[in-house]
Amino acid sequence: MKKLQVDFRKRLKNFDLQMNFAMEEGRLGILGASGCGKSMTLKTIAGIVTPDTGRIETGKTVFYDSAEKVNLTPQKRKVGYLFQNYALFPNMTVADNIAAGIRHAKRKDKRHRTEKQNVREQVKNLIEQFQLQGLENQYPVKLSGGQQQRTALARILVSRPDILLLDEPFSAMDSYLREELQIELDNRLKTFSGCSVIVSHDRDEIYKLCSHTMIMGEGSNIIFEETKKLFNQPRYMQAARLTGCKNISKAERVGPRTIRATDWGVEFCIDREIPKQLSYIGIRAHDFIPADVNDQRRENVIPVFPCGITKAPFEWTLLFQNKENPKGNMWMKQERGKEQIPEKVWVDQSKILLLE
Amino acid sequence: MKKLQVDFRKRLKNFDLQMNFAMEEGRLGILGASGCGKSMTLKTIAGIVTPDTGRIETGKTVFYDSAEKVNLTPQKRKVGYLFQNYALFPNMTVADNIAAGIRHAKRKDKRHRTEKQNVREQVKNLIEQFQLQGLENQYPVKLSGGQQQRTALARILVSRPDILLLDEPFSAMDSYLREELQIELDNRLKTFSGCSVIVSHDRDEIYKLCSHTMIMGEGSNIIFEETKKLFNQPRYMQAARLTGCKNISKAERVGPRTIRATDWGVEFCIDREIPKQLSYIGIRAHDFIPADVNDQRRENVIPVFPCGITKAPFEWTLLFQNKENPKGNMWMKQERGKEQIPEKVWVDQSKILLLE
Amino acid sequence: MDFSPILISMKTASAAIVFTFFVGIAFAYWVVNMKHEKVKMVCDGLLTLPLVLPPTVAGFFLLYVFGVKRPIGKFFLDFFGVKIAFSWSATVLAAIIMSLPMMYRSARGAFEQVDPNLLYAGRTLGMSEWSIFWRILFPNALSGILSGGILAFARGLGEFGATAMIAGNIAGRTQTLPLAVYSKVAAGDMQGAYQYVLILVVLSFLVVTGMNYVTYIYQRYNRR
Amino acid sequence: MDFSPILISMKTASAAIVFTFFVGIAFAYWVVNMKHEKVKMVCDGLLTLPLVLPPTVAGFFLLYVFGVKRPIGKFFLDFFGVKIAFSWSATVLAAIIMSLPMMYRSARGAFEQVDPNLLYAGRTLGMSEWSIFWRILFPNALSGILSGGILAFARGLGEFGATAMIAGNIAGRTQTLPLAVYSKVAAGDMQGAYQYVLILVVLSFLVVTGMNYVTYIYQRYNRR
Amino acid sequence: GAKKDDSKADDTKATKTEETTESAKEEEPVTLMVAAAASLQYSYEDKLIPMFEKENPNITVTGTYDSSGKLQTQIEEGIEADVFMSAATKQMNTLVDESLVDKDTVVDLLENKIVLITAADSTLDLKEFTDITKAQTVALGDPESVPVGQYSKEALTNLGLWDEVSAKASLGTNVTEVLNQVAEGSADAGIVYATDAATTDKVKVIAEAPADSLAEPAIYPVGVVTASKNKEAAQKFVDFLGTGEAIAVFEDYGFIQNK
Ligand SMILES: Nc1ncnc2c1ncn2[C@@H]1O[C@H](COP(=O)(O)OP(=O)(O)OP(=O)(O)O)[C@@H](O)[C@H]1O
Ligand SMILES: Nc1ncnc2c1ncn2[C@@H]1O[C@H](COP(=O)(O)OP(=O)(O)OP(=O)(O)O)[C@@H](O)[C@H]1O
Ligand code: MOO
Numbered sequence A, B: 001m002k003k004l005q006v007d008f009r010k011r012l013k014n015f016d017l018q019m020n021f022a023m024e025e026g027r028l029g030i031l032g033a034s035g036c037g038k039s040m041t042l043k044t045i046a047g048i049v050t051p052d053t054g055r056i057e058t059g060k061t062v063f064y065d066s067a068e069k070v071n072l073t074p075q076k077r078k079v080g081y082l083f084q085n086y087a088l089f090p091n092m093t094v095a096d097n098i099a100a101g102i103r104h105a106k107r108k109d110k111r112h113r114t115e116k117q118n119v120r121e122q123v124k125n126l127i128e129q130f131q132l133q134g135l136e137n138q139y140p141v142k143l144s145g146g147q148q149q150r151t152a153l154a155r156i157l158v159s160r161p162d163i164l165l166l167d168e169p170f171s172a173m174d175s176y177l178r179e180e181l182q183i184e185l186d187n188r189l190k191t192f193s194g195c196s197v198i199v200s201h202d203r204d205e206i207y208k209l210c211s212h213t214m215i216m217g218e219g220s221n222i223i224f225e226e227t228k229k230l231f232n233q234p235r236y237m238q239a240a241r242l243t244g245c246k247n248i249s250k251a252e253r254v255g256p257r258t259i260r261a262t263d264w265g266v267e268f269c270i271d272r273e274i275p276k277q278l279s280y281i282g283i284r285a286h287d288f289i290p291a292d293v294n295d296q297r298r299e300n301v302i303p304v305f306p307c308g309i310t311k312a313p314f315e316w317t318l319l320f321q322n323k324e325n326p327k328g329n330m331w332m333k334q335e336r337g338k339e340q341i342p343e344k345v346w347v348d349q350s351k352i353l354l355l356e
Numbered sequence C, D: 001m002d003f004s005p006i007l008i009s010m011k012t013a014s015a016a017i018v019f020t021f022f023v024g025i026a027f028a029y030w031v032v033n034m035k036h037e038k039v040k041m042v043c044d045g046l047l048t049l050p051l052v053l054p055p056t057v058a059g060f061f062l063l064y065v066f067g068v069k070r071p072i073g074k075f076f077l078d079f080f081g082v083k084i085a086f087s088w089s090a091t092v093l094a095a096i097i098m099s100l101p102m103m104y105r106s107a108r109g110a111f112e113q114v115d116p117n118l119l120y121a122g123r124t125l126g127m128s129e130w131s132i133f134w135r136i137l138f139p140n141a142l143s144g145i146l147s148g149g150i151l152a153f154a155r156g157l158g159e160f161g162a163t164a165m166i167a168g169n170i171a172g173r174t175q176t177l178p179l180a181v182y183s184k185v186a187a188g189d190m191q192g193a194y195q196y197v198l199i200l201v202v203l204s205f206l207v208v209t210g211m212n213y214v215t216y217i218y219q220r221y222n223r224r
Numbered sequence E: 001g002a003k004k005d006d007s008k009a010d011d012t013k014a015t016k017t018e019e020t021t022e023s024a025k026e027e028e029p030v031t032l033m034v035a036a037a038a039s040l041q042y043s044y045e046d047k048l049i050p051m052f053e054k055e056n057p058n059i060t061v062t063g064t065y066d067s068s069g070k071l072q073t074q075i076e077e078g079i080e081a082d083v084f085m086s087a088a089t090k091q092m093n094t095l096v097d098e099s100l101v102d103k104d105t106v107v108d109l110l111e112n113k114i115v116l117i118t119a120a121d122s123t124l125d126l127k128e129f130t131d132i133t134k135a136q137t138v139a140l141g142d143p144e145s146v147p148v149g150q151y152s153k154e155a156l157t158n159l160g161l162w163d164e165v166s167a168k169a170s171l172g173t174n175v176t177e178v179l180n181q182v183a184e185g186s187a188d189a190g191i192v193y194a195t196d197a198a199t200t201d202k203v204k205v206i207a208e209a210p211a212d213s214l215a216e217p218a219i220y221p222v223g224v225v226t227a228s229k230n231k232e233a234a235q236k237f238v239d240f241l242g243t244g245e246a247i248a249v250f251e252d253y254g255f256i257q258n259k
């Protein structure tokens, strides 16, 4: 059964936002360039923005249907939405902000006392989980960026939504805390029966947390795919770029099993079937492998003309061109340690991505 | 000559913020846990927050001196400050926001016409560099997070500050755009004679952009060091953690060249001099190397009891314990491809970080 | 000196502000959330109206509406046994009508300045519109709303023209401080007038400062 | 029907609002930025004062301050040859004094609701306090400020008690619409009164709606 | 300086309370409301009401004082006044025509003079009523609504001065305004009732209006309101106002008995 079906259209200033996807239980990651409409999509699902036409529904309820003139209020949608700028209530302390997220059972059903107790306990638990101890009575203006984000996350989780929409949930946290909270969220989401959608700029985050990934181009979803599969075979140029492929070149087929990467001035041999719509190829920077001078391989070997080196803490990046036909730059990444500029590099033909 | 000297003290709610550092030309990166006072430090330098006591000065001017009762206005400090939440003016379009950053020469010196022309040109250039074309006349509420951040960055750069303070300048951008803009910023900063301070949660960013790095603990600077040196020899536990060392354990010296990592139940042999204050050791996840079963090495080899595996797009992580004395988890990271759980792992003793 | 005007004025101003405060806010909320721009502007114009009428004239109109012989006044008298004109309730009525525009307008401006994202956040968290109003919109518009409250209270306390018309100037029953001042002045008893003015000023000063203090305390969260 | 009151009222209300608007904002800015909490509260109380005085009484005080025999009035007369009492300038003065508290209070509330980070951002960008005020604080407080402006304008247009006292009721010179309405009503000429009231209402309605429209256009950036 | 005698008023009040408690057993207590022109307030409050209450311990009198025109409207709209005393015959006549005041009970009790005043320290050398033309600005009551204004207009018209004076006249909405405008020098001269002029020493009286300038003198009529529920007591009060004792008080405040 589909847990979330989205199909709508909304005019924005620069383009039309046209989304159409459906997901089952699980987590969906959204990757897309800045300004392509990711936040807008989440807002539309949450009911903050009303689309022009379309239909949005979960297995249980129809959120929006332009034909049937259904448009549920955000309250009835039971959707938890983490705002990109957190939207904490400035007039409430951290504890109150979190408590504000608690959806009360019908007042009369429970005795007031126990409920109050309950609230306090839930809030306390979340404050601990999100490492906000000592800040319970602080107001948002006096919180650091990461503290604000954690408070907002806690507030949403306490509201027990059916669907979770997280807009860059860890962007303001340092790497250490981020990893801890990712694990925390991962565990929480495992016990969470609804589906969740996570927008992130961090592909590792998506890879770690999401079963499925959607790639958005300007205003529409290009691909919806299982995460693992997508990262291995991005199929589309944008997907390759957003999943972190550094080297992408226009390509054309020049022989039965030969492709020319026109940006780089290099030809590659492919034994697989080459799709008709091929127009780009991509090679991940990690997939270039230094080849010995005396290496016997002849295919898919490029003589290196180095153009630049940058070093990150645990790896170094070589920028090079084809020595025999210098054109666009290619990136190669290597772990630290083997810091020697190779004469030639080789790439396994199975690692070459054929893209539309 | 010192370009920026900072020495102040400010009571915050939960702790005292006590900073003391000086930097010459160049770029300083600040790493620190969420809420440790990074943004506050920048705000103090910018003149938005007044410290309780201390002195802040550049080579040219004294910004603040509690003894001499100097406290320059933010205007006079000529400091560009990128707010963590951007602080764009909601009543101005993107173009106007950027133009608002232009510091006008004394009105009468220039002819009004040419200046206006000039402003328009500068704004246009920045809009292009920050890929904001088509959004010139959009108001901030209608911008995506990344677009807001880029507008704020452009606005600051156009104000030609003497000192640049950037609070997580790329946190809201997707990886692709981020890398482009990092290069853009890098180039701009090369022609920038003042010094700049960059707060970031992304250690790679700091590594790439900053000549020096400062590590902050709760409310004070622990280390101020050349970036490369710091990443290679973090010296302090917090520094190791913040520069991305996954494996950190309490440690004690048990022999002339032997250290016991108490959290893991493993002993290591070190040939270097062991500092007196040693209390932790750290091993980067990348530095564990699978050892053959028949490997002859006896020292610093750990038999592996695997506990878990997670896979990121280009690497996989193995969680393991010491098979002979299972205690805390250790992390090992490997590039994809060699996905086999080793029987033993080895670590080069020179790679073991000795920490205070 | 007769102390009854002080008591009457305080009772009147307090009763009026309670009503004005909530009704003004309710109107403001209602108008702010109107979909149709034109209807919105018209309603706004109507609600601002009592401000442009000279209070005495407003009093006339009130008298024509609530006088015991007019339908509405009669209705109240017959069904509730409440005589509005020339009674204490008339002083309250006058104060309300004359101060409502200020409360309404200030609250409206204040609401419009609140970041709408906060309201959306409340909605997605499942808060009812009622609690979104009281727990988010209201506290975050507090500065502006209290400004309006202070204006409205002060106006109610100082209301004279409409009160004199619809409530009369009956010592011990409807003679408020401003009416007492007026009477003293009219009789040339400047001494007595000054005394009442002083009381009026001190009273309003106390209340205004008190309200400021409450705002100050309440808005801790806004201070840095 | 005599049309002079319409003209006089329009001139008076316009002149008064221009002054009140800027001075009210200036006072608000000044008070908001005061460091000392107590001084702040006192100043606030003083500025709200004219609102609690019955307009007639306020008129008295004005007469005592600006009367030709009193130092200030004398000064104006001797040095500028301007006789304030009984002149058109007196109608403006009365309108200003009675409407200033509204402008001040509304502007103050509006300023307090603006996110201080925006001001800090302006400062670090090197904008002068002057342009921070006009380009950031003011536009972002616009809703509240215009609310105040509308209140103040309407109050100025409707001002009666103080005007009658200090400016007199000289047909063709100081007789404003409210005074004309009052005369008609008092004489029992309801027909004539209604005509003037209608004009008054239409006038204020036009201006209020106009101001609303301006806000609406100006605040495009706030609409989503 | 207003004319009043607080100590005496307090005395009478004190005695009254004692007596009321005694006589309450004998007669039903009654509360009367008197609606009177503002210029009557102090003679009523300080003297006449205490005197009347002393004589009639079962009756308590409250007053509402305002301009006669406003009181007229209020009576038309049902204010529960028992006695109405106007500062001019116009308002009373209207109410009688509307049968809101009992015609038979109306007495033209007092007469007031209209006088030309200037500020006490005025340097203008005015001598006679007709010198009003020498003043640059003149404060009058609004003839449309203020009784003294009606008389002023009538007098000036009969003297052939109205056109000249009205061109430089401010028409005050009540007498207090006129008095103060003259006292403060906003207006060089003004016309008010003699009783009003007597309430302050900041103005000086130049002259009374010439006797023949008014067809009818300024009359203060009093009458019982038809809707009154205490007509008997109201009539008692009206009668009391006509006694020599009461007239003497009125004359203290500058009124003249109408004969
Ligand atoms: N209220 C609005 N009305 C019209 N257009 C808008 C509105 N809000 C945003 N936009 C535009 O819609 C596009 C999509 O915005 P959105 O916030 O969804 O981007 P995003 O994908 O979340 O980007 P980012 O990763 O930078 O946050 C942007 O080009 C933006 O300028
Ligand atoms: N105005 C303030 N008054 C008092 N304490 C404050 C104020 N603002 C922030 N704090 C507290 O000071 C500490 C440091 O805040 P700061 O914003 O500098 O953190 P940060 O290092 O930038 O963290 P992050 O990486 O999460 O943005 C936090 O614990 C915060 O709660
Ligand atoms: O303007 Mo008034 O009628 O004195 O309150």
Ligand SMILES: [Mg+2]
Binding pocket: A038, A039, A040, A084, A167, B144, B145, B146
């Ligand atoms: Mg976004």
Ligand SMILES: [Mg+2]
Binding pocket: A144, A145, A146, B038, B039, B040, B084, B167
């Ligand atoms: Mg921060």
